[in-house]
Amino acid sequence: xxxxxxxxxxxxxxxxxxxxxxxxxxxxxxxxxxxxxxxxxxxxxxxxxxxxxxxxxxxxxxxxxxxxxxxxxxxxxxxxxxxxxxxxxxxxxxxxxxxxxxxxxxxxxxxxxxxxxxxxxxxxxxxxxxxxxxxxxxxxxxxxxxxxxxxxxxxxxxxxxxxxxxxxxxxxxxxxxxxxxxxxxxxxxxxxxxxxxxxxxxxxxxxxxxxxxxxx
Amino acid sequence: xxxxxxxxxxxxxxxxxxxxxxxxxxxxxxxxxxxxxxxxxxxxxxxxxxxxxxxxxxxxxxxxxxxxxxxxxxxxxxxxxxxxxxxxxxxxxxxxxxxxxxxxxxxxxxxxxxxxxxxxxxxxxxxxxxxxxxxxxxxxxxxxxxxxxxxxxxxxxxxxxxxxxxxxxxxxxxxxxxxxxxxxxxxxxxxxxxxxxxxxxxxxxxxxxxxxxxxxxxxxxxxxxxxxxxxxxxxxxxxxxxxxxxxxxxxxxxxxxxxxxxxxxxxxxxxxxxxxxxxxxxxxxxxxxxxxxxxxxxxxxxxxxxxxxxxxxxxxxxxxxxxxxxxxxxxxxxxxxxxxx
Numbered sequence: 001x002x003x004x005x006x007x008x009x010x011x012x013x014x015x016x017x018x019x020x021x022x023x024x025x026x027x028x029x030x031x032x033x034x035x036x037x038x039x040x041x042x043x044x045x046x047x048x049x050x051x052x053x054x055x056x057x058x059x060x061x062x063x064x065x066x067x068x069x070x071x072x073x074x075x076x077x078x079x080x081x082x083x084x085x086x087x088x089x090x091x092x093x094x095x096x097x098x099x100x101x102x103x104x105x106x107x108x109x110x111x112x113x114x115x116x117x118x119x120x121x122x123x124x125x126x127x128x129x130x131x132x133x134x135x136x137x138x139x140x141x142x143x144x145x146x147x148x149x150x151x152x153x154x155x156x157x158x159x160x161x162x163x164x165x166x167x168x169x170x171x172x173x174x175x176x177x178x179x180x181x182x183x184x185x186x187x188x189x190x191x192x193x194x195x196x197x198x199x200x201x202x203x204x205x206x207x208x209x210x211x212x213x214x215x216x
Numbered sequence: 217x218x219x220x221x222x223x224x225x226x227x228x229x230x231x232x233x234x235x236x237x238x239x240x241x242x243x244x245x246x247x248x249x250x251x252x253x254x255x256x257x258x259x260x261x262x263x264x265x266x267x268x269x270x271x272x273x274x275x276x277x278x279x280x281x282x283x284x285x286x287x288x289x290x291x292x293x294x295x296x297x298x299x300x301x302x303x304x305x306x307x308x309x310x311x312x313x314x315x316x317x318x319x320x321x322x323x324x325x326x327x328x329x330x331x332x333x334x335x336x337x338x339x340x341x342x343x344x345x346x347x348x349x350x351x352x353x354x355x356x357x358x359x360x361x362x363x364x365x366x367x368x369x370x371x372x373x374x375x376x377x378x379x380x381x382x383x384x385x386x387x388x389x390x391x392x393x394x395x396x397x398x399x400x401x402x403x404x405x406x407x408x409x410x411x412x413x414x415x416x417x418x419x420x421x422x423x424x425x426x427x428x429x430x431x432x433x434x435x436x437x438x439x440x441x442x443x444x445x446x447x448x449x450x451x452x453x454x455x456x457x458x459x460x461x462x463x464x465x466x467x468x469x470x471x472x473x474x475x476x477x478x479x480x481x482x483x484x485x486x487x488x489x490x491x492x493x494x495x496x497x498x499x500x501x502x503x504x505x506x507x508x509x510x511x512x513x514x515x516x517x518x519x520x521x522x523x524x525x526x527x528x529x530x531x532x533x534x535x536x537x538x539x540x541x542x543x544x545x546x547x548x549x550x551x552x553x554x555x556x557x
Contacts, residue, residue, distance in 0.1 A: 177353055
């Protein structure tokens with residue numbers, strides 16, 4: 001029924017989320033948290049890890065129950081599973097750090113509505129076994145975390161001269177306030193997308209001559 | 217599209233040329249801006265000179281980089297970037313740190329022009345995009361103005377100008393408020409003659425309203441600029457502020473003060489008239505100008521900031537494709553042809 005999980009394929013399931021199908025930079029999913037809470041590296045990392053946890057747990061559960069859930073109610077079931085884990089994360093963050101909970105605000109509850117998670121549930125976990133679904137979720141979650149962290153790091157360094165709250169630039173540095181504002185999120189995201197697409201284009205151009213030689 | 221030498225050049229209509237090329241128009245706009253720029257250097261001294269030079273240089277550098285990285289032929293020579301740089305420099309405070317000026321120049325040409333496809337493709341006025349970026353990034357620096365006609369303006373640079381790259385610029389002790397800020401926050405009204413002749417503090421090139429108007433009249437006389445946009449914009453500001461002033465003279469500034477203060481004149485004459493970012497039809501120009509004028513009055517009177525010309529023009533730019541759709545002229549055909557079908 002399922003494709004056998006060889007190690008090479010398993011590695012591929014994991015790595016595709018980090019680069020080739022990166023949820024933020026390639027699929028451009030989950031923009032709401034990616035833009036809203038990436039103003040500091042700490043918020044970005046917390047949001048990334050929270051999403052990683054919810055994604056992994058819900059992918060695992062959905063993969064396990066995929067044969068018993070009727071097709072007609074599958075979306076409702078996915079949402080119920082995801083909401084359960086989001087509630088866990090919400091309470092967990094509240095217990096660990098109230099400051100962080102306040103900084104992330106409504107965006108913790110909004111993980112339920114993150115289209116990345118529902119997307120992986122529908123597109124991957126409902127059609128694959130537990131192992132593959134776990135690897136897929138870990139890869140996608142790690143890709144999301146790395147992407148948010150790279151947004152948050154740039155915004156925090158330029159906007160406040162600090163990284164994770166520690167000063168990394170000389171005290172005389174004039175902060176770019178715009179980077180902490182919502183427009184800074186869009187600018188930084190656009191910059192990273194530019195870098196990603198430039199890389200992809202260069203790689204496509206480099207491999208194009210070989211592709212032309214194949215049929216000839 | 218230039219054809220190879222010695223071949224017959226075949227083009228679609230129209231075949232009649234106005235004689236104005238991009239280069240000619242841009243050269244004349246620079247000419248019209250020169251009095252304003254010269255006055256800025258006279259009023260603010262070395263600070264204005266280095267600010268304008270850095271603004272133009274950074275815009276040229278950004279354009280060169282953009283052309284090189286996109287592989288398109290260089291457009292440095294057509295003068296449009298010089299205008300962007302000059303206009304952008306004229307909107308900055310004279311004592312703006314040079315590195316901030318350079319960052320904004322790159323934002324102006326990079327974000328405002330190159331990313332949208334270069335000359336003729338920009339939805340917003342590039343100079344204002346650069347300034348808006350700086351306004352959001354460095355709000356304190358962008359609202360710290362040195363007073364005009366300082367005693368040592370030709371011998372010393374203000375300390376902020378030479379702030380080390382990416383370093384903090386400590387504002388000098390003698391920074392002063394612009395007439396609009398003085399009116400908004402302290403209720404002090406400047407003399408209209410001072411405003412018209414530019415004897416007040418403010419951005420590098422916004423202070424002398426008369427010289428800006430002269431430059432605009434020159435361009436209008438040579439048919440290189442739409443007179444409808446500044447007319448609609450200034451008219452809307454004058455009408456709205458006159459109505460408010462008559463209604464409550466103590467609370468609202470007189471129309472002449474509104475017309476000659478801040479960046480309104482510079483914006484109306486040189487910024488809102490950006491050929492690419494403004495509507496195409498005459499009716500559209502009237503609507504566009506009036507819209508900008510109304511937004512200027514609203515921001516100045518009820519907004520949190522003392523001045524709003526920049527945001528008003530950017531909003532107008534954003535609305536101009538919609539205005540164009542609203543006032544699209546009908547199909548050029550006799551009604552009989554329409555009914556025959």
